Amino acid sequence: MKTRRFIFFFLAILVGVGAGLAFGWTMMPPTAPKDAPLASLRADFKTDLVLMVAEDFQTEPDSMQALTQLDRLDGGDPITLLGNSLQYAQAIGYPEEDLNLMRNLLNDIDAEIYLQWIETRVQ
Secondary structure, three states, X not given: OHHHHHHHHHHHHHHHHHHHHHXXXXXXXXXXXXXXXXXXXXXXXXXXXXXXXXXXXXHOOOXXXXXHHHHHHHOOOHHHHHHHHHHHHHHHOOOHHHHHHHHHHHHHXXXXXXXXXXXXXXX
């Protein structure tokens, strides 16, 4: 008698889970948010994206393009974003190689290029 109850109990659980999954997948499927801004990312994800820009900059050193890519991430000051990301990366223990990539990007963006980028951004 006890075995029969356990069998029906687990069978009921399986039917419930199956019905819930079927309902969720057919009637209410998950969707990705539309038009989610990159500025709403957490600091660790922003830091990863800044690192990707730094890696791209290493292979193709174009300061204007790097500033534009950084601007898309936050919409604020790309130099501040780069500095904050570098500090965050140091604090959580990024490898020295990655930190050097980000430092190189920060050092290679000089004031003249930054001012040119600001002028093109305003226009």
